[in-house]
Amino acid sequence: MSNRVILDPTSEKKMVSRELLARPKTITGQTIGLLDISKARGDVFLNQLESRLTTAGAKVLRFRKPTFTKPAPVDLRHEIATKCTLVIEALAD
Amino acid sequence: MTVTKNPLRDGWTIIVKRDCATCVMVVPVIARLARELPSLTVYTQDDPTFPEGLVSVSDLDLAASWHADIDTVPTLIFRANGVETKRTFGWLRSEWRELTGIADLGSELPEFRPGCGSMSVDPDVVDKLRVRFGGEILHARRIDIAAAEDEFEAMFSRGLTDGLPVVPPTPERVMRMLSGTSRAPQEVVAIAPPDLVELTVEKIAINAVMAGCLPEYLPWVIAAVEAVCTDEYNMHGVLATTMPVAPVIICNGPGTRAIGMNSGVNVLGQGNRANLTIGRAVQLIIRNVGGGRPGEVDRAAHGHPGKLSFCFAEDETGSPFDSLSVSRGFDKSQNTVTVFTGEGPRCVVDQLAREPEQLAQSLAACLRTVHHPKLPFAFDAVLVLGPEHARVFAQANWSRERVLQEIHTRLQMPGSEIVRGAGGMAEGVQEAFKDATLPKFRPGGLLLVHAGGLAGLFSSIIGGWVNGSAGSDPVTKLVTR
Numbered sequence: 157m158s159n160r161v162i163l164d165p166t167s168e169k170k171m172v173s174r175e176l177l178a179r180p181k182t183i184t185g186q187t188i189g190l191l192d193i194s195k196a197r198g199d200v201f202l203n204q205l206e207s208r209l210t211t212a213g214a215k216v217l218r219f220r221k222p223t224f225t226k227p228a229p230v231d232l233r234h235e236i237a238t239k240c241t242l243v244i245e246a247l248a249d
Numbered sequence: 250m251t252v253t254k255n256p257l258r259d260g261w262t263i264i265v266k267r268d269c270a271t272c273v274m275v276v277p278v279i280a281r282l283a284r285e286l287p288s289l290t291v292y293t294q295d296d297p298t299f300p301e302g303l304v305s306v307s308d309l310d311l312a313a314s315w316h317a318d319i320d321t322v323p324t325l326i327f328r329a330n331g332v333e334t335k336r337t338f339g340w341l342r343s344e345w346r347e348l349t350g351i352a353d354l355g356s357e358l359p360e361f362r363p364g365c366g367s368m369s370v371d372p373d374v375v376d377k378l379r380v381r382f383g384g385e386i387l388h389a390r391r392i393d394i395a396a397a398e399d400e401f402e403a404m405f406s407r408g409l410t411d412g413l414p415v416v417p418p419t420p421e422r423v424m425r426m427l428s429g430t431s432r433a434p435q436e437v438v439a440i441a442p443p444d445l446v447e448l449t450v451e452k453i454a455i456n457a458v459m460a461g462c463l464p465e466y467l468p469w470v471i472a473a474v475e476a477v478c479t480d481e482y483n484m485h486g487v488l489a490t491t492m493p494v495a496p497v498i499i500c501n502g503p504g505t506r507a508i509g510m511n512s513g514v515n516v517l518g519q520g521n522r523a524n525l526t527i528g529r530a531v532q533l534i535i536r537n538v539g540g541g542r543p544g545e546v547d548r549a550a551h552g553h554p555g556k557l558s559f560c561f562a563e564d565e566t567g568s569p570f571d572s573l574s575v576s577r578g579f580d581k582s583q584n585t586v587t588v589f590t591g592e593g594p595r596c597v598v599d600q601l602a603r604e605p606e607q608l609a610q611s612l613a614a615c616l617r618t619v620h621h622p623k624l625p626f627a628f629d630a631v632l633v634l635g636p637e638h639a640r641v642f643a644q645a646n647w648s649r650e651r652v653l654q655e656i657h658t659r660l661q662m663p664g665s666e667i668v669r670g671a672g673g674m675a676e677g678v679q680e681a682f683k684d685a686t687l688p689k690f691r692p693g694g695l696l697l698v699h700a701g702g703l704a705g706l707f708s709s710i711i712g713g714w715v716n717g718s719a720g721s722d723p724v725t726k727l728v729t730r
Contacts, residue, residue, distance in 0.1 A: 162400070162417045164390040165409055165455045165537040167446040194719075224718040225486030 180242065184213035189240035193224040198246040205244060214242075255316035257333075260288025262348075264308065264319050264327045267299040267417045271340050272323045276300040278345065278355045279323075280372035285351065294322065294368045314369035315382050321364035325349075330673055339364030339576035343505045360507050376421035379428075382635055386427075389451055391420075404459070409537055411529065415459035418548055426454040429464030430471065430729055439478035441539035442485040443546040448474065452538050453530075460530035460558075465508050466523055468728050469586060470530045473498045473560075476588040476724040477531065487590050487714065488541040493551045494714040497591035497631065498560035499698055501574035502584030502726060510562035513710035517561055517594050517633070517709060528560030552592035561614055561700060567636060569643035576649060576697075577725045584728035589631055589696060590721040591711040599638070600706040605645040608638060609652065612708065613659035617689055619712040623667040623677040625687035629694040629713035629723070632656075635701035638708045660689035691716060696723060 180186060188209055190202045206216045219236055220230050236243055263279055265272040266528050281434055283289050283303055284621060290306055293299050294314060297307035308314055317326065325348060327335035335345040340362040346354045368380060380387075392407075400417045414421065427450070434451040441448040450471065458471050477484045477496050481508045500510055511521035519525065535541045541579075554699070560684065565572045565581065574585040597615045602608040614634065619630050634642075642652050664685040669677040677689065694716060701709070714721055 160394045160396070160400070162392050162394060162404075162419055163451075163455045164392055165418060165452065165459060165533070167441070167452070167538050167540065168390050169444065169446060171444075171540075223486075225483055225490065225715055225720045227485060232464065241302060244513050 168228045183209060183242070185215075187215045187217060187239060189217050189219055189236045189237065189243040191228070191243060191245040192218065192220040193246060194221050195224040195247070201246045202244075205246075252433045256313050257317050257326065257328060258288075258290065259328045259330065260290070261286045261324055261330070262290050262292065262313075262317070262689040264292045264294065264326075264367070265305075265323045266294040266313055266365070266368060267296040269322050271362045271364050272299075273342055273357060274362060275323055276303075278358065279303060281351075281354065282349065286349065286667060288332045290300055291468055302603050310381075311369040311374070311378055313380065314367050315378050315506060319367040320370055322367050323364055324367075328484070328655050339584065345664065351599075363569045379424040380420045383424065387420055387423060387451060388435060388449075389423075389455060399688070408542075410458070411532060411536060413557070413694065415533070416461055418455040418458040422458045423451070423454050424461065426458050426464050426467055427451070429467035429730075432471070439475050439476075441478055441535065442541065443488055444540035446538060446540070447480065448534065448538050453534055454531040457526075457530040460533050461522065461526040462530050463508070463522070463526075466527050466530075468730050469500060469523075469527050469584075470534075472726040472728040473527065473531045473586045473588060474534055476726040479536070480723050481722040482588055482724045484535060484539070484541075485520070485546075487721055488535070488547045490714065491548050491550045492554045493549050493592050494552065494590045494713055495556040495559060496528075496531060497555065497589045497711055498531065498577035498586045499573060499580075499589065499631070499696075500527075500560065500585070500728075501572050501579070501587070502728065503582065504584035505562035506566075512562040512564035513567075516700045516702070518563075524560050524562070525558050528555075528558030532556065533559060537677075538560075555591070555593055559591065563698050564636065567703075569639055570652075570697070570699055573698050576724060577727065579633075579727070585725050586728060587723055587725040589629070589711070589723045590714040591631060592713075593631065594709040594711050597638075597708045597710060598706070602641060602706075603634075605642050605647050605652075606655070608641050609655040610659055611654045612638075613689075616656065616695070616710060617660060617662070619689070619710065623662075623674060625662055625673065625678065625689055626691050626694075627715060629690065629716045631695065631698060631711040631713070633698050633700050633709040633711065635705055635708045636699070636703050637706045639699055653695055653697055656695065657688065657690065661686050662689060 192198045192202055209216050217239055279300055292308040292313045293305045294308050324338040326333055335348045337348055342360050344353060389642055394403050403415050404415050432450045436450050437447045439448045453471055457467055508523050510523045517642050539545050563572050575581050579585050599608055599611040602611055620628050664683040667677045668683040
């Protein structure tokens with residue numbers, strides 16, 4: 157029978173799924189990164205979060221993507237990963 | 250066992266088939282050559298018993314014919330040190346004599362008879378031969394479709410389509426598609442977002458088959474994919490945005506006419522294979538290779554029908570202006586694709602303007618509404634100027650630059666009109682700009698293309714997306730074979 161074999165049009169890669177880390181029992185003492193993706197009013201949300209997290213005993217570091225339309229640069233991701241124990245990203249949509 | 254290398258040896262070779270009157274006619278010549286040229290090998294394509302009385306080698310699998318690139322039988326070849334140095338085909342007595350050095354060869358035959366088509370170039374078998382003898386260049390995983398499975402349904406069930414049926418990418422079809430480019434199948438053309446995987450010419454060809462492309466469209470697909478995978482174009486963002494945008498592919502150059510693209514009636518609509526399948530192939534590549542699927546990385550709130558395919562050619566021969574590609578620094582003899590991130594097109598109706606100023610005013614008023622009449626500067630647009638509208642400008646001797654400048658002049662927006670809250674609309678610019686004058690489009694942010702049917706005082710606007718380094722810039726690439 158003809159035409160019974162086709163060529164795979166995909167990248168032939170399998171996506172790796174990773175398990176979420178265990179949720180922290182408390183935020184006291186955590187270093188929490190707040191990532192602003194540079195979209196309008198994301199700062200309003202993050203300012204509020206920073207205030208509440210700081211009150212709750214966390215250390216807060218602020219980060220910002222150059223533009224919301226592109227993935228965060230590798231260096232920024234690395235910096236957050238090395239400095240923070242938790243990260244919260246503000247999506248404006 | 251299939252021979253995959255050129256089996257021709259040094260010395261003389263003749264390739265014939267029984268089903269060819271010229272081959273039958275030259276049998277006495279072949280018999281004489283067999284006596285006088287000890288190195289002679291005769292290959293027979295269709296019947297190993299032909300020519301009777303002579304030793305011949307069966308070429309039923311057409312390996313010798315394929316590798317020797319035989320178009321016509323009979324063909325006479327001489328090779329020395331592994332290199333072909335002499336060849337003639339058909340029957341031209343003087344050439345056969347000159348090549349063999351036998352002065353009275355074929356005296357009893359007419360001076361000339363054309364040969365017949367080689368079986369190795371028969372359209373019914375050439376695709377299979379291409380796979381049999383050249384198929385090792387294909388590296389993609391082979392998927393067996395079970396006997397009871399419908400191949401079209403199989404493509405749907407594996408999530409490989411855009412919602413419409415696709416042409417099953419068999420090795421034969423992919424090899425035929427690859428004949429449309431001189432680029433090597435494993436050449437990496439781009440890194441395809443969003444999964445950031447290496448995109449080879451072979452994977453592009455597979456998806457081009459699925460989209461319904463002809464091989465001559467492949468260079469256009471490759472150029473368009475190169476363009477959308479640049480950092481400037483930002484395909485990742487175009488996918489991930491919640492706005493209804495996708496690549497709009499605008500083709501320029503004489504090649505658009507050569508492959509039969511539509512730049513006229515219904516230019517943005519259905520009905521033209523090149524327009525529709527080139528655009529569709531780009532979308533399938535991003536979906537299948539890049540991994541950009543609706544509801545996954547593609548987060549569009551609404552999307553638009555052009556996300557299936559949005560590709561057209563500029564009408565250059567009927568245009569009073571320089572083309573889009575010339576305005577972007579290319580020569581009109583060059584073939585290019587320009588990719589623009591756009592929403593669906595909308596119509597501008599002005600059937601009354603006969604003065605260029607009036608028409609510029611109408612176009613500006615409509616262009617102001619791109620995404621929101623109170624939002625300046627952030628979004629580019631393509632103005633697809635219909636021929637009847639272009640004529641109004643041409644009769645006043647307005648150039649492309651003049652048209653754009655006149656429209657820009659009419660799109661300077663007072664801050665008081667577009668500040669947040671003005672006109673009862675919350676949307677708008679921040680209060681700090683209330684005393685400023687802001688342009689609707691950034692410099693170069695309005696692209697002009699001449700296209701459409703000859704009747705109808707209409708134009709089309711294709712609104713853009715976030716522009717510049719924060720979003721997407723239009724990108725133009727050369728189309729090379």
